[in-house]
Amino acid sequence: MPSSVTPLSNVTPPSNATRPSNVTPPLIDVRDLRFQYEDGTAALQGITFRLEAGETVALLGANGSGKTTFVLHLNGLLSGKGRVEVCGLAVEPRNLAAIRRKIGLVFQDSESQLFMPTVLEDVAFGPLNHGLSPHDAIHRATAALERVGMSAAADKAPYHLSAGEKKRVAIAGILAMDPEILILDEPTTFLDPIGQRALAELLANLPQAKILVTHDIPFARAICTRAVFFQNGTIAAAGSVEELVTRFGWDFALEPAKSKP
Amino acid sequence: MHHVVLERWSRGASPIHRRDPRAKLAALLVFLVVLATAHRSLPALALALFVLLSAALLWARLPLMGALTRACIVLPFTLVFAAAAWLSGDAARGLALLLKSYLSALAVLLVVSTTALPVLLRGLEMTGAPRFLLMVAQFLYRYLFVISEEGQHMRKAAVSRGASVGGMVGNGARFRAAAGALAVLFARSYGRAGDIHRAMLARGFLGHFQPLFVLRFQTRDAAFAVLASLAPVLLRAAVERAL
Numbered sequence: 001m002p003s004s005v006t007p008l009s010n011v012t013p014p015s016n017a018t019r020p021s022n023v024t025p026p027l028i029d030v031r032d033l034r035f036q037y038e039d040g041t042a043a044l045q046g047i048t049f050r051l052e053a054g055e056t057v058a059l060l061g062a063n064g065s066g067k068t069t070f071v072l073h074l075n076g077l078l079s080g081k082g083r084v085e086v087c088g089l090a091v092e093p094r095n096l097a098a099i100r101r102k103i104g105l106v107f108q109d110s111e112s113q114l115f116m117p118t119v120l121e122d123v124a125f126g127p128l129n130h131g132l133s134p135h136d137a138i139h140r141a142t143a144a145l146e147r148v149g150m151s152a153a154a155d156k157a158p159y160h161l162s163a164g165e166k167k168r169v170a171i172a173g174i175l176a177m178d179p180e181i182l183i184l185d186e187p188t189t190f191l192d193p194i195g196q197r198a199l200a201e202l203l204a205n206l207p208q209a210k211i212l213v214t215h216d217i218p219f220a221r222a223i224c225t226r227a228v229f230f231q232n233g234t235i236a237a238a239g240s241v242e243e244l245v246t247r248f249g250w251d252f253a254l255e256p257a258k259s260k261p
Numbered sequence: 262m263h264h265v266v267l268e269r270w271s272r273g274a275s276p277i278h279r280r281d282p283r284a285k286l287a288a289l290l291v292f293l294v295v296l297a298t299a300h301r302s303l304p305a306l307a308l309a310l311f312v313l314l315s316a317a318l319l320w321a322r323l324p325l326m327g328a329l330t331r332a333c334i335v336l337p338f339t340l341v342f343a344a345a346a347w348l349s350g351d352a353a354r355g356l357a358l359l360l361k362s363y364l365s366a367l368a369v370l371l372v373v374s375t376t377a378l379p380v381l382l383r384g385l386e387m388t389g390a391p392r393f394l395l396m397v398a399q400f401l402y403r404y405l406f407v408i409s410e411e412g413q414h415m416r417k418a419a420v421s422r423g424a425s426v427g428g429m430v431g432n433g434a435r436f437r438a439a440a441g442a443l444a445v446l447f448a449r450s451y452g453r454a455g456d457i458h459r460a461m462l463a464r465g466f467l468g469h470f471q472p473l474f475v476l477r478f479q480t481r482d483a484a485f486a487v488l489a490s491l492a493p494v495l496l497r498a499a500v501e502r503a504l
Contacts, residue, residue: 077459097465105463111410112456115403117268117379124473129465134473157268159406177464 035080061230282384288489
């Protein structure tokens, strides 16, 4: 990503301007979603959630509260009880191909997301699967790598990259698919402060609706239009990032660290 | 992370690296047939083919000793059968088995060290190899990295807590700990493999890899295929005529 970036605090959340689309809101409509893992853990206990066009929503909450499990339901990687619709399509086997064109999911562990022999091939993997010609897929992949500042790594093997570089390539792999909705699970993990600011700027300027699963409160405050707080597999509250972190006692994460005498 | 040496070698830029995989596969096939059907003057022919492969390795700018050593990976398997032949009184057959298996491995190594795996698989696919088999090969390749990476993570974690890998012989507790670590390694790798599969599905994977590049078989690929195929045939003819 470019090194000339503004401070995170100066990044402004996007307005509700939407990109041209023939899809009517809400983009995501989840009703009473419940899911239990095979070991009996009730990970989701009645989630109801909507994402409108142009929104950027932070999913906050403690580890194990159900945030990642929830987003894995949005493109059919997990399947629970309840109603999940994406762009008017029910998340069920016959719609999965179309839904996965509309949702780009950046996984928490970018090691898992990079599996092709070179960075360029990995970023082009999604566009190729979505029917683009090799020429167009390379064009998309090159442009996406440019956006995240990883053009120079196009011919490298992903295994050679640092953790932060892998994260940026994983994000490029999703941007290359040009989805309607972006879901990013802990996007700032492994990114240095400059990389975090650049990512915040990049996301703030993207027209897609976004869901961010994050513990990075300043990052969420910088780019999210609203937030929901997960607790024990339920959405305990919704509001602005400031309201929620204050209500749940996470506001210390917004304060600058104080040095001890 | 360290990576497989062959993967690095296959990303070279020598004239052999630039050839179409189908040309290399055709030459490899001819080489293997010439070697497998040779009976007369085998030690001399083996020496001639060894020199030919060594020259090709140098032309491909690969480390000669490294490649020759890696081709020995087949010897533990063939040594068993060679020993059985030798014990049954047929020492010549045992020697032939060793020579043929080593040279075959070296020839295959030369091809996979000068052709990136996706290109090689694409070449195989275009020559009619079953797509399912090729996909298994590609996944196997990726998951070897997974196991390697997980193993390195675990090793670092163990060493940083004072573990040592030496001295397992005769030390039951250490052996059990190593066996347990191996089980955990495979469990972790299995979990990681599931994550990778989910990430592939999330990006629209529908069961087969779409090629990013188009292979074009050019005149110089055809020339390479002809010359590289003729070389072992002519060598064999020359050796058999001379002896």
